[in-house]
Amino acid sequence: xxxxxxxxxxxxxxxxxxxxxxxxxxxxxxxxxxxxxxxxxxxxxxxxxxxxxxxxxxxxxxxxxxxxxxxxxxxxxxxxxxxxxxxxxxxxxxxxxxxxxxxxxxxxxxxxxxxxxxxxxxxxxxxxxxxxxxxxxxxxxxxxxxxxxxxxxxxxxxxxxxxxxxxxxxxxxxxxxxxxxxxxxxxxxxxxxxxxxxxxxxxxxxxxxxxxxxxxxxxxxxxxxxxxxxxxxxxxxxxxxxxxxxxxxxxxxxxxxxxxxxxxxxxxxxxxxxxxxxxxxxxxxxxxxxxxxxxxxxxxxxxxxxxxxxxxxxxxxxxxxxxxxxxxxxxxxxxxxxxxxxxxxxxxxxxxxxxxxxx
Numbered sequence: 001x002x003x004x005x006x007x008x009x010x011x012x013x014x015x016x017x018x019x020x021x022x023x024x025x026x027x028x029x030x031x032x033x034x035x036x037x038x039x040x041x042x043x044x045x046x047x048x049x050x051x052x053x054x055x056x057x058x059x060x061x062x063x064x065x066x067x068x069x070x071x072x073x074x075x076x077x078x079x080x081x082x083x084x085x086x087x088x089x090x091x092x093x094x095x096x097x098x099x100x101x102x103x104x105x106x107x108x109x110x111x112x113x114x115x116x117x118x119x120x121x122x123x124x125x126x127x128x129x130x131x132x133x134x135x136x137x138x139x140x141x142x143x144x145x146x147x148x149x150x151x152x153x154x155x156x157x158x159x160x161x162x163x164x165x166x167x168x169x170x171x172x173x174x175x176x177x178x179x180x181x182x183x184x185x186x187x188x189x190x191x192x193x194x195x196x197x198x199x200x201x202x203x204x205x206x207x208x209x210x211x212x213x214x215x216x217x218x219x220x221x222x223x224x225x226x227x228x229x230x231x232x233x234x235x236x237x238x239x240x241x242x243x244x245x246x247x248x249x250x251x252x253x254x255x256x257x258x259x260x261x262x263x264x265x266x267x268x269x270x271x272x273x274x275x276x277x278x279x280x281x282x283x284x285x286x287x288x289x290x291x292x293x294x295x296x297x298x299x300x301x302x303x304x305x306x307x308x309x310x311x312x313x314x315x316x317x318x319x320x321x322x323x324x325x326x327x328x329x330x331x332x333x334x335x336x337x338x339x340x341x342x343x344x345x346x347x348x349x350x351x352x353x354x355x356x357x358x359x
């Protein structure tokens with residue numbers, strides 16, 4: 001194709017030169033023609049031409065006209081060729097511009113992808129560093145003789161004990177006010193059962209009876225409940241139907257005692273969850289109703305032992321101003337379905353609350 005165009009261009013240039021030289025050649029011929037006619041006695045032939053002006057015009061116009069025609073043709077050919085070249089240059093410029101635009105667009109897209117990749121790498125690096133730091137915090141937990149996850153398990157047991165103390169105090173208060181005779185009957189029954197803590201109590205002494213009743217741990221006499229309505233009532237009141245107000249009070253007492261031990265642990269969890277919640281990736285998931293980025297929460301929650309999961313749940317549920325965390329643990333429906341029923345401290349209440357939060 002290129003060879004064909006080159007051959008065509010050479011032919012056009014050849015004809016341009018021929019016509020131009022013909023045009024330029026006719027000009028001097030036209031100028032010399034009157035003299036040629038005079039010296040060759042052509043005037044006799046041209047007597048019918050009239051005046052000298054007509055004579056000169058008659059001898060030159062033909063050649064000048066011919067020269068003009070050939071020069072115009074040559075000029076037209078050259079102009080057309082120049083226009084073709086100009087159009088070709090413009091087309092090439094348009095193509096180059098379009099190519100440049102495409103390259104710029106491709107470069108912009110590549111830069112965007114690179115930036116997104118770098119942002120995600122930075123996000124993931126920060127996230128995994130935070131998870132590592134959290135693991136270090138867990139490893140450094142210490143309370144009395146317990147360390148690490150042992151402290152978490154100990155704190156769960158402490159919350160259960162706090163709840164018992166609150167519920168036991170409220171239950172005993174009901175009898176201390178109006179039912180002294182039933183208290184005496186309970187002490188007598190426990191003496192018959194040979195419960196060691198009341199063997200020395202004189203049922204005729206009100207002070208001894210009341211002191212023994214206040215010090216009584218109903219958990220230790222639960223096995224004697226078959227023949228004692230008060231023991232059965234206590235079990236039902238405290239364990240079968242847990243009271244959420246008592247749980248909240250128990251958690252407050254627990255928090256006062258364990259905040260200095262578990263404060264940094266809970267703060268670390270809250271910080272990581274806020275980091276994930278506020279990230280570009282979870283924001284996009286919420287906007288698009290997708291779960292493309294739940295992997296990060298899965299990784300984080302996989303670090304928790306079953307005991308930890310329950311302690312975190314109680315922290316979110318019963319610590320004031322933690323409603324946001326309670327809701328955040330619902331994200332992607334990953335946290336609550338993993339809670340183990342057998343580890344619930346307040347089974348009926350916990351099960352009901354967890355079922356609601358899992359929806």
